[in-house]
Amino acid sequence: MPQLLLILLFSILNLSLAAQVSVQDHIRNFAQDPDLAGAVISISVIDTETGRMVGGHQSQLTCIPASTQKLLTTAVAMDVLGEDHRFTTKLLVVGTIEDGTLNGDIHIVGGGDPSLGSPYLDGVPGLNKMMDRWRSAITSAGIRKVNGRVIGDGSYFGTDGPAGGWPWSDIGNYYGAGAYGLNIHENFYFLDFLQRGRVGDIPPIQRTRPEVPGLKLTNELRSGPRGSGDQAYIFGAPFGYDNFIRGTIPVGTGRFTIKGAIPDPALFTAQLLCRELKEAGVSVSLPAESNRTIGDTDLAKGQVIDTYISPPLSEIVDRTNLRSNNLYAEVLLREISKARGVETHELSSTKVVKDWLAAAGLPVGAVRLEDGSGLATRNFFSAEFMTSFLRHRRGELRWRASIPLAGRTGSMRGYLKGTVAEGRLRAKSGSLGAVRAYAGYADRKDGSQLAFAIMVNNFTIESRDLRNKMHLLMLEICRAQL
Incomplete structure (x- = not known):
């Protein structure tokens, strides 16, 4: 039998056997x-x-x-x-408005929306646009001065954010951010480092985006081999602002970014709005707070000045x-x-x-x-x-x-x-x-x-x-x- 024909027959046999291999x-x-x-x-x-x-x-x-x-x-x-279920977030004023002054507080009342201020979900106003929206609602209500506070209210889901079985090495990172009644920017911040060229060197922190007031980061990170990827972990507890960064990021000459969990999203949201108001010339007499730090408030007496509705559940x-x-x-x-x-x-x-x-x-x-x-x-x-x-x-x-x-x-x-x-x-x-x-x-x-x-x-x-x-x-x- 010619060699070429023999090879062809074996090839056909092999293909036939391969076709018979089952799942x-x-x-x-x-x-x-x-x-x-x-x-x-x-x-x-x-x-x-x-x-x-x-x-x-x-x-x-x-x-x-x-x-x-x-x-x-x-x-x-x-x-x-x-599939059409939606989450709502309300902006309320509690108090009286006289000659442009609110004698009372502004409340951001969360309804659990995980997409509020998301930088990734199409059609959702990002963080800056949400702050613009709320600032506009406040000034449209005739408020030029707040004789009180901005309060983030996350009571809708309580304080049990991360699940009890989540590892300590996860909960300070973006994928371990807990779920609260008031979530914002998917409860994470960007953390930028400046890479170093030698393995073992400490890459310095450049900044967080957005800024998280009160966050203290102890940098114990090291530079790992080129191409080693993100091996960095942020260790921090819910509502805790004293965090540690450990692990490695690869050597290089540019900026390297990881993401961390915002410790208290409700407080963070109030702080951002408070800053937005001050930059717009609306003074706020007291520091931002959350419902967790001030206790329950009778919101039934409040006036809703903005209602934001999430995309559908689908x-x-x-x-x-x-x-x-x-x-x-x-x-x-x-x-x-x-x-x-x-x-x-x-x-x-x-x-x-x-x-x-x-x-x-x-x-x-x-x-x-x-x-x-x-x-x-x-x-x-x-x-x-x-x-x-x-x-x-x-x-x-x-x-x-x-x-x-x-x-x-x-x-x-x-x-x-x-x-x-x-x-x-x-x-x-x-x-x-x-x-x-x-x-x-x-x-x-x-x-x-x-x-x-x-x-x-x-x-x-x-x-x-x-x-x-x-x-x-x-x-x-x-x-x-x-």
């Missing part, structure tokens, strides 16, 4: 990868129409889900609150899932609880979500939820539970559109481009220390739709290497034999 085969190969020796792995892939298991590995084993948990919180929020859910924003997820959890009549001091409880899941007929016996975002390290459930949930929600098209689409949107925008998965695979990612997970849907060319969950805990390889392996597995879920 289950790829899952088995993934789970047996030597690079993942010792890792805890739970995988489930099912047909959403029939519920048939297409493939799996230890599918009933519970794992830490990280941010894939946001799928649960957002789905419950869409169902309980409705857009809030989009930002929650597409950008994996923890603040938005925690606000949704608290708003769900509030809608169910839960008392203020228990709004951060996850009981309402678990009750909803149980009422939907989902098996919650081995489910533990400590927050709404997945940042807590003691959340856990199995891949099989997640795919059961995804099957239950398969018909909710508006919610499903909030899940990142491979090659197109959100955290999956830059991945699996030019493959069969582009535009067909929706996947919510999750990552914590030694935790990586993906969950979502695959719309295959054969017309079937699969729900999948891939959860890996306690791995030791580089996180980006595991991410690449998981992306390859998701690609096979889209194209391999069922």
Whole structure:
């Protein structure tokens, strides 16, 4: 037999064998990868129409889900609150206005809106525009002098901002900013450093944007190797202004920016408005305060001079899932609880979500939820539970559109481009220390739709290497034999 013909026959045989490799085969190969020796792995892939298991590995084993948990919180929020639900923020004056002088206080009363003053959400007035709006409302009310205070009122959700299970190394950073009744600028500030050219040197702080009055930053940061990325952490407590910065940023010659959590968003909002008024020539006799520091005030006697209404919940859910924003997820959890009549001091409880899941007929016996975002390290459930949930929600098209689409949107925008998965695979990612997970849907060319969950805990390889392996597995879920 001629050599060329023999090569051709072997090629055809290899292609035929490759075409017969099933989703289950790829899952088995993934789970047996030597690079993942010792890792805890739970995988489930099912047909959403029939519920048939297409493939799996230890599918009933519970794992830490990280941010894939946001799928649960957002789905419950869409169902309980409705996709058109909106948050309101009110500006009130309490007192009397005589000859341009307010003898009383100005109150900014939050209604939990996580997008207030957001620098990222389209159509939302940014921080400066919100301050301009409120200053204009105050001067339009004839006020030229405030014989009193500007007060930020975050009592809507109480003081329980960060979830109790969040690590100390997280809560001073932007992704660990707590959820309060009055949130502003997504409760974070930019922190700029001037890079240094030698490993081990201390990169000096340049500034915070915006300025956070009273914030004290002790800089223990060091310069790391070139290309080492952001390894910096801000250590600070809610309502605490004495913060420490540790870790590294890479050497260089430019500016390097990280983001920190605003310690007291309600007070910060009042301070900003107070400064805005003074710059506009409206004097304020007393320092800005928050409801937490002055106690309860009878706002029933107040006059509302501005009401700001947030975008609809569907857009809030989009930002929650597409950008994996923890603040938005925690606000949704608290708003769900509030809608169910839960008392203020228990709004951060996850009981309402678990009750909803149980009422939907989902098996919650081995489910533990400590927050709404997945940042807590003691959340856990199995891949099989997640795919059961995804099957239950398969018909909710508006919610499903909030899940990142491979090659197109959100955290999956830059991945699996030019493959069969582009535009067909929706996947919510999750990552914590030694935790990586993906969950979502695959719309295959054969017309079937699969729900999948891939959860890996306690791995030791580089996180980006595991991410690449998981992306390859998701690609096979889209194209391999069922």
